[in-house]
Amino acid sequence: MSDERPTGSVLDVVGLTATVGGSPLVEDVTLSVTAGELVALVGASGSGKSVTVRAALGLSASGVHIDAGRLTLAGRDVRALSERRWRDVRGRHVGYVGQEALGALDPLRPVGREVADALRLHTDLSARERVEAVRGALEAVGLDPALATDGRTAGTLSGGMRQRALIAAATIADPGLLVADEPTTALDAGIALTVMEQLRAAQLRGTGVLVVTHDLGLVAGWADRVVVMDGGRVVEAGRTADVLGSPQHAATRALVRAARTADGPVRGATVGSAGTPHVLAADALRRSYSGIDAVRAVSLAVGRGRVLGVVGASGSGKTTVARMLLGLEAPDDGTVTLDGEPWAPLPERDRRARRPRIAAVVQDPGATFDDRWDVDRVLADALTHGRARRATGALGDQVDAALEQVGLDPALRRRSPRTLSGGQRQRLAIARALATEPEVMVLDEPVTALDATVQDAVLTLLERLRDDTGVAMVFVSHDLRAVRRLADEVLVVHAGAVVESGPAEEVLGRPTSPVTVRLVDAAARLAAGPARAV
Secondary structure: OOOOOOOOEEEEEEEEEEEEOOEEEEEEEEEEEEOOOEEEEEEOOOOOHHHHHHHHOOOOOOOEEEEOOEEEEOOEEOOOOOHHHHHHHEOOOEEEEOOOHHHHOOOOOEHHHHHHHHHHHHOOOOHHHHHHHHHHHHHHOOOOHHHHOOOOEHHHOOHHHHHHHHHHHHHOOOOOEEEEEOOOOOOOHHHHHHHHHHHHHHHHOOOEEEEEOOOHHHHHHHOOEEEEEEOOEEEEEEEHHHHHHOOOOHHHHHHHHHHHHHOOOOOOOOOOHHHOOEEEEEEEEEEEEOOEEEEEEEEEEEEOOOEEEEEOOOOOOHHHHHHHHHOOOOOOEEEEEEOOEEEEOOOHHHHHHHHHHEEEEEOOHHHHOOOOOOHHHHHHHHHOOOOOOOOOOOHHHHHHHHHHHOOOOHHHHHOOHHHOOHHHHHHHHHHHHHOOOOOEEEEEOOOOOOOHHHHHHHHHHHHHHHHHHOOEEEEEOOOHHHHHHHOOEEEEEEOOEEEEEEEHHHHHHOOOOHHHHHHHHHHHHHHHOOOOOO
């Protein structure tokens, strides 16, 4: 562990520029982090946040050229460090928590060894002392201390558990600087609160913390200062209350406006889809793995033009329910009906003719696109499999109309999906889903990884599509703000079972189940931030 706690500036970046082939990714970026403060780096997708952080930590991809007037960590000039020297700095002087926890942790290596690496490389602690330190670090982030020695690997942990293990690994050597890139993305409110409390604890020990995030609600409650990026440049910086309370730049104003929209009123509804016939229904679904029930006795129904929100903590069974509704996994018990007719369990050959009636939108649509296909082919393929098979009109005109329906420029037709922004890819995924003229859309965390402005645009699009087309939606999410905005009814899942259900305004406004109370309370505490001494 660090022998001396740094004071003053632990990160000082002045005039940082990153280029590829002479084209700038970020330009003239200046930011700093002082010991004992939490700074938030915010901006829309593609604004340059992650590029800046990775450049400052010597983690830029091959071919990226970095230049800076000043770049110091704990007072040490790191502009000319070799990779070998960087390895000595990382872990000892700076801890890094990346957005993709599974990619940062070896899925086949014991978690205890992963967490202990910084101690093994940078301290003289004995093996026994390292094990005790790892147990303490795991317990501090709400993980089972037995992970220190029981051989469980990162690949066996849930997403939230992997993120907490990564924080334990990043903080165990007590570095002077801790950098966390989207540390709460894809986490439910309870786990996100635990993560932020751990970052806050490090801050109180005197660590400087830099958090990269698109969540302005999180920034408002937890950050001392905020730095806003847009188009690869810093456009605004200052005390959090000043920047968010009176934003000066158009990019900041857009982020603040979108964040406020996300906290709008609950849509509200009556139970049972207000008498609307059920388009999709499930009865007593059960699914087990290795003898352990992941889902047990889950029943639900959604009617035309209605939105059912399915919420719960990480590992509660939400995604398994979604996959059974889509017919991607067969239930061990229970049934799913589509338009009153059996849907699952059935052989896929018996469902194939009706498959276009139900569509899916997932959190990472990029993984579902064929890299060899351009946007035109993605949509043309979906259009030719629609229920009506689009008997009239040229296919190219239909592709243009599909793009325009979700607010995309038809000029994108010849682009590869991987060259689109996160928000554009999500809109393309929605366009593809709508192309078959579905009666039901199952959306699994469709806005979680999007910045506030793009999230607002996608939610607005879903609202319009629901109202214009009457499509029924099952909206699976841990983001209670998004669920409050979109859902008519809410189903709360815990340990694979439904613990509360009803109109959104009742379930989220006046929860009765201890599970729901904890989720709502954690979301409120996460938004409020830690109590600060006056």
